Amino acid sequence: MLKKILSNPFALLKYIIRWVVIIIPVGFAIGSMVAFFLWLLNWAIHFRFAHTWLLYLLPVAGVVIHLLYKWYGQSAERGNNLIIDEIHQPGLGVPKRMAPLILVTTVITHLFGGSAGREGTAVQIGGSLANLFGGWFKLNQADTKTILTAGVAAGFGAVFGTPLTGAIFALEVIAIGKLQYNAILPALLAGFVGDVTVSLWHIKHTPYHIDLVDTTQVIYGHQLPISLLLLLKILFASALFGLASMAFEKAIHLVKSFSLRWIKVTWLIPVFGGIAIIGLTYLLGKPDYLSLGVDAEYPGAVTIVSSFQHGGADELSWLWKIIYTGITLGTGFKGGEVTPLFYVGATLGNTLADLLNAPVSLFAALGFIAVFAGATNTPIACTIMGIELFGGQYALFFAIACFIAYLFSGEGGIYSAQQAATKKMNENKLHRHYLRRMFAKYKLKR
Incomplete structure (x- = not known):
């Protein structure tokens, strides 16, 4: 038509x-x-x-x-x-x-x-x-x-x-x-x-900013448009972003299935979920992982915005947000998954930037969109989101991060109704079969 x-x-x-x-x-x-x-x-x-x-x-x-x-x-x-x-x-x-x-x-x-x-x-x-x-x-x-x-x-x-x-x-x-x-x-x-x-209606969105990063590299007098070392760091970080996406999705499903299996009175499920959130907040001594995580409740709080600055996130902020959101959504509270995914990605990017001696704001932005891409299986949309939110200067890095995270996030996602027109890794079974045969031949020779 x-x-x-x-x-x-x-x-x-x-x-x-x-x-x-x-x-x-x-x-x-x-x-x-x-x-x-x-x-x-x-x-x-x-x-x-x-x-x-x-x-x-x-x-x-x-x-x-x-x-x-x-x-x-x-x-x-x-x-x-x-x-x-x-x-x-x-x-x-x-x-x-x-x-x-x-x-x-x-x-x-x-x-x-x-x-x-x-x-x-x-x-x-x-x-x-x-x-x-x-x-x-x-x-x-x-x-x-x-x-x-x-x-x-x-x-x-x-x-x-x-x-x-x-x-x-x-x-x-x-x-x-x-x-x-x-x-x-x-x-x-x-x-x-x-x-x-x-x-x-005069509603404003949160602005994000990536500091200027020199992405070039000089090798034997020739200037390359992309630093190979920076590219390797991005590839490694993007794989971890994909695994974080998978952990986020699994956490929600695990909490939901555990609650339905062990708590037979259904209205008690959100009660236990709420108590768990209160207990965790009391143990950690700070409310940073409640709600959206965009605005700071107090000076120095870990937020998505703070993650774009050096020292703006704790080493395990991303993990705590996964746990908090898994409990919240898995026990029946309502809201979306994407902003917590932004939080997980930005704080993980901040942590990895420190470990890899990489640009903090760039890695926070890459995590911001890549964890989202892996969890929703939408790498193209997330690449475009990076350009719309952060500008087009680092578009290639956005695409690399989103597609690598997408590949490393597993076959599932946060939307169970999402159909799979194609598998992410069609050769997986063939590779595993080939490796098993090679290993069996090696054992026979020995």
Whole structure:
């Protein structure tokens, strides 16, 4: 159908006008709701900063979230995975209650100190509102898939201020190794409109900065555009970023499966999760790993922003954030995974920069996007995110970090509904079979 449209200029013009008319109100609605969510989330986080005793009510907040989803959630409990499934094959639809329910429960999680993100909320807001508009416009099944993809793009682009990343993420996250280009125009437009709408509501995004790094190297009088030593350090760090992605995903699944197996009364699961978060915070003696980890609760706190400076993270900050977020999301609290992934990556990058004598801000930025790429299996979108957030000067390093992390993160990811169009390493089984045969021959010769 797309080829027919492109071969006919009038059909192409009609196609473009139709989707512009559909996407502008959708993107504006999603951007407006994301702006309200970001404003409310910022209020909740800073209110807890001023009232630290709220952390001790986290178990109670968990019960409230559990009951809200039990009474009103229904299929909305599946969150991002439901939207991905609906894009694969529209079925029961995305419930209208998903958007307000995830917004309220995410704010509750952060108000009482749970370690979670905001991307999941924005994506679910985008999917829910896009599905609502799809019903109003009476779209067919194919167009419903497209508008849902556009909704994801608008939500993601709006929440992080990265419209192009939002569009590519929406296309790339559906299936590993495959991009659905038939939705590219609506996704790009939706990401742009959502981002502009958030700006119109005067919501500001956190700025990040990479210090100027000399990446050249002189060998025998010849200047190379890339330092080979720096490249080796980036390759090594990127492999560790991929392993951190896998650890993050496994931590959430491990906590969830352990809780369901050993805690038979389901409303007690978030109670124990909340108690664990309180206990860890008491033992560590600081609240750095609660909530988003973007704004500092006190001077000297470890945050994503501080990780771009020398000494801005502890050696194990990345591990503690994995544990905190695994407990929070694994026991039923709500929010996204991406901002905690940013935190894990930036703090791990900070630590590795010290160990490898590498540029701190550059490695924090590489970890920021690479851990995210490995956990979501979206290396292209994350490379573009690096360019949108940090500039294009280090685009090659961004691509290397994201794709190496993607390869080292395993076959899974944080979205169970994500399909695998292609495997990351098709030769793995062949290599293992070959090695086993060689080893068997060697034993026979001996």
